[in-house]
Amino acid sequence: MQVLPRPTQGRAGRALxxxxxxxxxxxxxxxxxxxxxxxxxxxxxxxxxESQALADAEVRSAVIAxxxxxxxxxxxxxxxxxxxxxxLPGMEDTxxxxxxxxxxxxxxxxxxxxxxxxxxxxxxxxxxxxxxxxHGVSSLDRMGxxxxxxxxxxxxxxxGRLECLHLGVSSWNAxxxxxxxxxxxSELQPDLVVQLLGPNDLDDTVGVRGFGAMGSxxxxxxxxxxxxxxxxxxxxxxGAASSNLLLMGMDWESQQRYEEAVAHLGRLAxxxxxxxxxxxxxxxxxxxxxILRPYLEEHLRPEEVCYLPARYRTDPQYWxxxxxxxxxxxxxxxxxxxxFALVRQRDLLPTLSTEPWPQVEETALADLEEGRIEATRxxxxxxxxxxxxxxxxxDFQGDxxxxxxxxxxxxxxxxxxxxxxxxxxxxxxGASLFVEGRYLERPELQGSEVRIWADQALLGTLELGALxxxxxTFELPPEVAARETFSLRFESEDWVxxxxxxxxxxxxxxxxxxxxxx
Numbered sequence: 001m002q003v004l005p006r007p008t009q010g011r012a013g014r015a016l017x018x019x020x021x022x023x024x025x026x027x028x029x030x031x032x033x034x035x036x037x038x039x040x041x042x043x044x045x046x047x048x049x050e051s052q053a054l055a056d057a058e059v060r061s062a063v064i065a066x067x068x069x070x071x072x073x074x075x076x077x078x079x080x081x082x083x084x085x086x087x088l089p090g091m092e093d094t095x096x097x098x099x100x101x102x103x104x105x106x107x108x109x110x111x112x113x114x115x116x117x118x119x120x121x122x123x124x125x126x127x128x129x130x131x132x133x134x135h136g137v138s139s140l141d142r143m144g145x146x147x148x149x150x151x152x153x154x155x156x157x158x159x160g161r162l163e164c165l166h167l168g169v170s171s172w173n174a175x176x177x178x179x180x181x182x183x184x185x186s187e188l189q190p191d192l193v194v195q196l197l198g199p200n201d202l203d204d205t206v207g208v209r210g211f212g213a214m215g216s217x218x219x220x221x222x223x224x225x226x227x228x229x230x231x232x233x234x235x236x237x238x239g240a241a242s243s244n245l246l247l248m249g250m251d252w253e254s255q256q257r258y259e260e261a262v263a264h265l266g267r268l269a270x271x272x273x274x275x276x277x278x279x280x281x282x283x284x285x286x287x288x289x290x291i292l293r294p295y296l297e298e299h300l301r302p303e304e305v306c307y308l309p310a311r312y313r314t315d316p317q318y319w320x321x322x323x324x325x326x327x328x329x330x331x332x333x334x335x336x337x338x339x340f341a342l343v344r345q346r347d348l349l350p351t352l353s354t355e356p357w358p359q360v361e362e363t364a365l366a367d368l369e370e371g372r373i374e375a376t377r378x379x380x381x382x383x384x385x386x387x388x389x390x391x392x393x394x395d396f397q398g399d400x401x402x403x404x405x406x407x408x409x410x411x412x413x414x415x416x417x418x419x420x421x422x423x424x425x426x427x428x429x430g431a432s433l434f435v436e437g438r439y440l441e442r443p444e445l446q447g448s449e450v451r452i453w454a455d456q457a458l459l460g461t462l463e464l465g466a467l468x469x470x471x472x473t474f475e476l477p478p479e480v481a482a483r484e485t486f487s488l489r490f491e492s493e494d495w496v497x498x499x500x501x502x503x504x505x506x507x508x509x510x511x512x513x514x515x516x517x518x
């Protein structure tokens with residue numbers, strides 16, 4: 001059994017190693033030239049003193065603690081591209097949104113826990129993103145703290161130990177969450193997994209820039225550079241809508257993200273059940289539950305899903321702040337009571353004999369019934385209403401702010417194209433797609449192309465590195481032309497840097513895309 005320790009600043013037996021470490025850190029910060037000279041004169045077989053020190057697990061923990069102490073950022077990269085990032089390990093009382101954040105050795109905002117799970121422990125894992133992390137609240141005001149107290153007080157005959165873990169990182173998506181847990185499931189051995197799914201869980205999960213700050217790249221699709229797809233993509237630009245249509249499920253980009261995310265959820269649920277645990281997905285999807293529901297029904301059993309009512313997201317009484325709909329203490333407590341009610345109703349923890357709590361269970365189950373009714377609404381009239389308002393031509397030079405409503409990601413207010421870009425268009429008259437824009441006139445791009453796709457059909461290419469403007473018409477395949485809506489996607493083989501910091505990746509500048517004018 002491995003017990004993961006907190007980082008320490010040293011023990012008697014490691015005084016010499018830590019002294020050497022302090023010197024190594026100073027040299028690293030002051031002079032990289034020094035190391036270059038050492039490498040040039042040192043025999044190839046000699047292991048540098050600083051590497052010998054870092055080979056010790058506790059010394060490595062001390063290094064991380066020293067580095068973390070110098071930053072207010074939260075994140076660390078993770079080698080798994082599906083996960084992208086975790087929290088910096090070993091943070092102690094780092095101030096974030098008016099609360100102290102302390103993390104364990106695994107980069108979670110949670111106390112240390114044993115792997116594999118020791119005998120006699122009933123382990124409940126809350127899995128998710130910023131809601132599980134506890135965005136804007138104290139770690140003691142989160143859902144798991146409340147649930148653990150409820151279960152301990154109402155399970156007097158349980159002779160083991162209860163443990164509620166929060167495994168959540170802000171802006172993780174559904175795939176990041178499920179894969180982080182699934183790939184260590186046999187060690188965590190949860191008796192119950194409660195996964196909280198939020199409306200940004202179709203977004204790409206970005207990686208880490210520098211030491212602790214979120215980046216603009218997506219580790220899962222690193223070849224797309226900064227071509228990120230996410231719900232609030234338009235909200236970065238003045239005059240544009242705060243969100244796009246990614247959650248509507250009306251085009252290829254949206255549909256395949258739903259399908260892939262829910263398939264990951266189903267695989268995790270199956271693995272949890274196969275090793276003797278229970279799985280519960282709590283859908284906190286606000287006004288899009290009815291769109292998500294058909295996908296869930298293909299991969300999860302009815303008893304593995306519950307739907308929170310929309311007011312759990314829209315009612316300010318649950319908000320951290322007036323402009324922040326993350327749950328405050330009241331919101332976390334309300335959700336913990338829902339989980340408690342379902343533990344009893346669905347027998348989610350068979351090893352516990354939990355006493356009833358009628359006044360709480362009645363309210364919680366009534367809220368879930370409200371959410372279930374919302375999730376079973378007919379969403380087709382709403383989809384049709386949205387389709388009728390779709391622009392057949394997106395004019396980025398005439399009204400880019402309006403056009404961005406239909407952009408899933410990869411295009412900015414001026415039409416500059418990232419290495420990957422995706423947008424939704426309605427059925428076009430004549431089945432002809434018109435693309436007009438300007439080449440960047442950067443010789444670095446010569447010999448490369450931009451591929452243009454309608455859903456999964458390749459329409460053609462544009463040559464990068466050419467001069468002047470372009471205006472091309474592409475014929476849509478009959479199967480795409482017949483669809484009510486389709487995804488128009490651009491994939492660039494190469495790109496150049498733009499922006500004041502030269503971190504913006506771009507390949508073309510679009511002026512207009514959509515229906516060809518007569």
